[in-house]
Amino acid sequence: METLFGDLEDIKAGESALFADVILPVPIPKMFTYKIPRNLKEEIGIGFRVIVQFGKKKILTGIIGKVHQKPPSAYEAKPILDVLESHASVNPIQIRFWAWMAEYYCCHIGEVMNAALPSGLKLSSESKIQLNPTFDADTSPYPLDDREALLLQALSNKEEMSYEDCEVVLGIKSIHGIIKSLVIKEAILVFEEVKEKYSPKVESRIRFRTDLAKDKEALEAVFNEVSNKPKQEEILLKYLQEVPVYRNPELNQNGLEKKVLSDAGLSLSSLKTLIKNGILEEFKIIVSRFEDEQGHNEDIVLSPEQEQAQNTIKEAFEEKNTVLLHGITGSGKTELYIKLIQEALEGGSQVLLLLPEIALTTHIVGRLRQVFGSKMGVYHSKYSDNERVEVWNGVLSGKFSFVVGVRSSIFLPFDSLGLVIVDEEHEVSYKQFDPAPRFQARDAAIMLAWLHQAKTLLGSATPSFESFYNARLKKYGYVTLEKRFGDAQLPEFQLADILVDKKKNLLKLDFTRLMREKIQEALKNQEQVLIFQNRRGYAPYISCEECAWIPECEHCDVSLTYHQFGEEMRCHYCGFREKVPQSCRACGSSKLSAVGLGTERIEESLSLLFPEARIARMDLDTTRSKYGYQRLLEDFGSGNVDILVGTQMITKGLDFDKVTVVGIMDADRILYFPDFRAGERAFQQLTQVAGRAGRREKKGTVIIQTRRPEQQIFQQVMSGDYKNFYIQEMGERQRFFYPPFVKMLKITTRHKDFKTAEKAARYLHNLMAEIQVKKILLGPEKGLIGKIKNQFIFESIVKLDKSGNAQAQFKHELQLLIEELQVQKDFRAVRFIVDVDPY
Ligand code: ADP
Numbered sequence: 001m002e003t004l005f006g007d008l009e010d011i012k013a014g015e016s017a018l019f020a021d022v023i024l025p026v027p028i029p030k031m032f033t034y035k036i037p038r039n040l041k042e043e044i045g046i047g048f049r050v051i052v053q054f055g056k057k058k059i060l061t062g063i064i065g066k067v068h069q070k071p072p073s074a075y076e077a078k079p080i081l082d083v084l085e086s087h088a089s090v091n092p093i094q095i096r097f098w099a100w101m102a103e104y105y106c107c108h109i110g111e112v113m114n115a116a117l118p119s120g121l122k123l124s125s126e127s128k129i130q131l132n133p134t135f136d137a138d139t140s141p142y143p144l145d146d147r148e149a150l151l152l153q154a155l156s157n158k159e160e161m162s163y164e165d166c167e168v169v170l171g172i173k174s175i176h177g178i179i180k181s182l183v184i185k186e187a188i189l190v191f192e193e194v195k196e197k198y199s200p201k202v203e204s205r206i207r208f209r210t211d212l213a214k215d216k217e218a219l220e221a222v223f224n225e226v227s228n229k230p231k232q233e234e235i236l237l238k239y240l241q242e243v244p245v246y247r248n249p250e251l252n253q254n255g256l257e258k259k260v261l262s263d264a265g266l267s268l269s270s271l272k273t274l275i276k277n278g279i280l281e282e283f284k285i286i287v288s289r290f291e292d293e294q295g296h297n298e299d300i301v302l303s304p305e306q307e308q309a310q311n312t313i314k315e316a317f318e319e320k321n322t323v324l325l326h327g328i329t330g331s332g333k334t335e336l337y338i339k340l341i342q343e344a345l346e347g348g349s350q351v352l353l354l355l356p357e358i359a360l361t362t363h364i365v366g367r368l369r370q371v372f373g374s375k376m377g378v379y380h381s382k383y384s385d386n387e388r389v390e391v392w393n394g395v396l397s398g399k400f401s402f403v404v405g406v407r408s409s410i411f412l413p414f415d416s417l418g419l420v421i422v423d424e425e426h427e428v429s430y431k432q433f434d435p436a437p438r439f440q441a442r443d444a445a446i447m448l449a450w451l452h453q454a455k456t457l458l459g460s461a462t463p464s465f466e467s468f469y470n471a472r473l474k475k476y477g478y479v480t481l482e483k484r485f486g487d488a489q490l491p492e493f494q495l496a497d498i499l500v501d502k503k504k505n506l507l508k509l510d511f512t513r514l515m516r517e518k519i520q521e522a523l524k525n526q527e528q529v530l531i532f533q534n535r536r537g538y539a540p541y542i543s544c545e546e547c548a549w550i551p552e553c554e555h556c557d558v559s560l561t562y563h564q565f566g567e568e569m570r571c572h573y574c575g576f577r578e579k580v581p582q583s584c585r586a587c588g589s590s591k592l593s594a595v596g597l598g599t600e601r602i603e604e605s606l607s608l609l610f611p612e613a614r615i616a617r618m619d620l621d622t623t624r625s626k627y628g629y630q631r632l633l634e635d636f637g638s639g640n641v642d643i644l645v646g647t648q649m650i651t652k653g654l655d656f657d658k659v660t661v662v663g664i665m666d667a668d669r670i671l672y673f674p675d676f677r678a679g680e681r682a683f684q685q686l687t688q689v690a691g692r693a694g695r696r697e698k699k700g701t702v703i704i705q706t707r708r709p710e711q712q713i714f715q716q717v718m719s720g721d722y723k724n725f726y727i728q729e730m731g732e733r734q735r736f737f738y739p740p741f742v743k744m745l746k747i748t749t750r751h752k753d754f755k756t757a758e759k760a761a762r763y764l765h766n767l768m769a770e771i772q773v774k775k776i777l778l779g780p781e782k783g784l785i786g787k788i789k790n791q792f793i794f795e796s797i798v799k800l801d802k803s804g805n806a807q808a809q810f811k812h813e814l815q816l817l818i819e820e821l822q823v824q825k826d827f828r829a830v831r832f833i834v835d836v837d838p839y
Pocket residue numbers: 300301302303306327328329330331332333334335485655
């Protein structure tokens with residue numbers, strides 16, 4: 001592994017590379033070494049996509065990660081078969097980045113490559129067959145059956161056949177058996193043909209024959225020619241109207257979309273005649289999938305506080321690579337970003353702005369678009385493959401020197417990053433849970449910036465403890481913005497005691513009196529309300545009133561969530577659905593009731609409590625479509641909705657003038673979560689959702705419903721006392737050895753059989769115990785959810801000393817152990833998953 005951080009080129013002066021280490025999209029720990037054939041020597045280098053043979057029959061595309069002169073010791077290197085392109089798709093910094101990621105997050109570099117390349121750029125392969133030239137039916141010891149003979153006969157007239165061709169010849173589906181038998185009889189060879197998946201968007205256009213457009217007299221002649229053919233004349237006139245070539249002949253080059261003519265109801269057969277007569281010509285052009293928008297590189301006027309912050313950031317960057325901007329909600333971090341981005345771009349470097357998943361369709365992108373127009377690339381998780389490749393190529397070609405994107409945008413082919421900004425850096429959605437690489441995009445972004453010698457700015461109103469800790473250690477610079485922009489004030493908080501209201505009979509459909517009054521008041525003033533509950537569906541579960549039976553998922557160890565929409569119960573872990581049973585499956589009673597609070601139920605309750613209000617709901621279920629989220633926000637923004645109910649989706653970055661009341665339905669649910677970060681996340685969520693209220697002139701109100709109003713965290717959230725909260729929580733973390741005081745790894749073992757999963761987990765656990773580094777090892781225990789998708793789950797936790805070499809050594813040895821276990825007969829089907837810095 002060390003080599004990955006060394007030189008990617010290891011060649012003596014004056015000599016050319018003899019071997020290439022190729023990154024392959026397969027779960028193997030290393031790069032494989034291939035010979036560079038003499039005829040390709042001049043054409044390839046680091047980052048090129050090449051075709052190689054892997055194993056006996058597999059043909060794979062890989063990327064050259066390193067070139068050198070040392071033959072592999074354990075096997076004979078095969079030659080690279082072909083090179084796919086005339087320029088490198090991936091640059092050396094990216095390859096270093098991938099190598100770092102594989103090492104740090106304990107996965108294979110091929111897995112990183114898989115995550116990094118949009119699938120449009122990864123080639124797909126199609127299996128094909130070929131007659132084996134040495135095969136002779138007469139001397140073969142194996143007789144052929146009818147279908148095999150038929151297929152061989154068809155092949156004898158052709159060089160190759162795809163599986164589909166074979167199916168057509170044989171008139172049947174599923175030909176794998178036949179092919180396999182032919183391979184065994186050595187009659188055919190199977191190989192894979194590699195195909196590019198990306199297809200650019202092509203438009204059919206027309207234009208004047210090029211020499212005509214440049215010659216006014218010739219054009220006159222053409223018009224004389226068609227003067228008695230009105231339909232043709234009409235087309236030419238329409239063309240001139242849309243593309244004034246008289247004024248500027250250059251315009252003819254890009255022509256006119258054919259669609260414009262057909263939309264105008266013009267005759268397509270006349271168009272054909274014009275083309276046939278050589279007056280117009282038809283051509284194809286590659287166009288962008290994104291709309292063209294003009295930006296206005298406006299002069300941002302910062303408030304005095306913002307300007308002060310900007311200067312402090314710049315000063316801090318003189319000494320530190322990373323700066324944490326701790327700015328309260330509404331303090332105007334976005335404007336500051338814009339200013340810094342403008343400056344970086346003017347200085348000639350590239351900029352990446354990372355946003356959490358969902359915030360991408362919101363205000364911030366709209367605002368950035370106003371300033372940067374289509375110079376800004378957007379990399380969205382809901383984009384299609386083709387759209388992603390277009391952004392990728394846009395970065396390569398220099399069209400986009402600024403990209404705003406979700407976590408996977410750290411993999412784009414930047415070659416001269418100057419500034420990386422991670423907005424809402426505390427957000428959990430920066431962590432990729434599955435599949436590998438299980439990376440934290442914020443942390444990876446800091447590494448990426450370091451590789452580019454660039455600076456990183458982390459922005460948040462509620463920094464992650466990791467970042468704040470680093471700021472206090474002075475590893476990061478630290479800058480604050482403590483005032484909301486303009487005259488906006490922070491909202492006022494009020495606690496509403498659920499149990500007290502219940503006792504006094506004031507709790508109606510889960511709403512306390514205070515909450516109802518505040519909502520009513522806002523509605524009366526034509527203001528808007530946000531209601532937060534971090535649970536989708538109608539109710540977390542259904543329960544039998546007689547015997548307490550609860551319906552559970554067949555495939556996972558969890559209760560099914562009741563969704564009123566569709567009258568069904570769903571598993572939020574595997575997607576399993578079933579109709580709500582009529583009666584209890586344990587005792588037969590028909591008294592089944594929905595227990596607990598989901599967003600669907602709150603929406604229903606609100607419509608009963610406030611029948612005149614317009615209510616909408618925003619959660620995973622209502623925002624699945626590509627523009628679902630955006631549409632809901634537009635509705636809310638334009639005032640068509642009075643009350644918006646939602647999950648954590650509504651806590652992120654919303655900036656609406658008329659929101660004056662924010663209600664948190666069940667704060668206790670946020671607080672009691674079995675995770676060492678529960679307190680930190682509760683503080684963040686409460687502060688963020690509260691931060692949506694009163695962002696303009698009028699002061700907002702936040703109502704927190706709870707059963708235990710005496711808890712200290714409420715006082716700390718209300719007074720914005722992040723620091724004291726931090727100090728207190730960090731005391732706990734230090735005492736009980738939690739991050740950031742230790743490096744934590746979670747090792748998960750999964751198998752469909754309980755016993756095997758447990759055995760494998762214990763086996764690995766005992767081996768880990770023997771690794772000679774200072775550590776705390778916990779487990780293995782049944783996972784918090786013991787079974788997901790029919791796989792039983794065991795977990796071990798490792799806590800490592802952060803100083804010195806313990807981490808690297810432990811990870812390295814752990815990888816080797818897993819490799820060893822994975823080939824043992826008993827454990828071959830077991831999945832061992834390593835999660836570094838788990839959540
Ligand atoms: P944050 O991201 O810190 O919560 P925003 O960047 O969304 O805050 O800013 C809050 C509001 O104040 C936005 O509507 C923004 O347009 C406005 N704003 C902030 N700074 C300025 C500025 N310098 N000039 C004009 N408007 C500003």
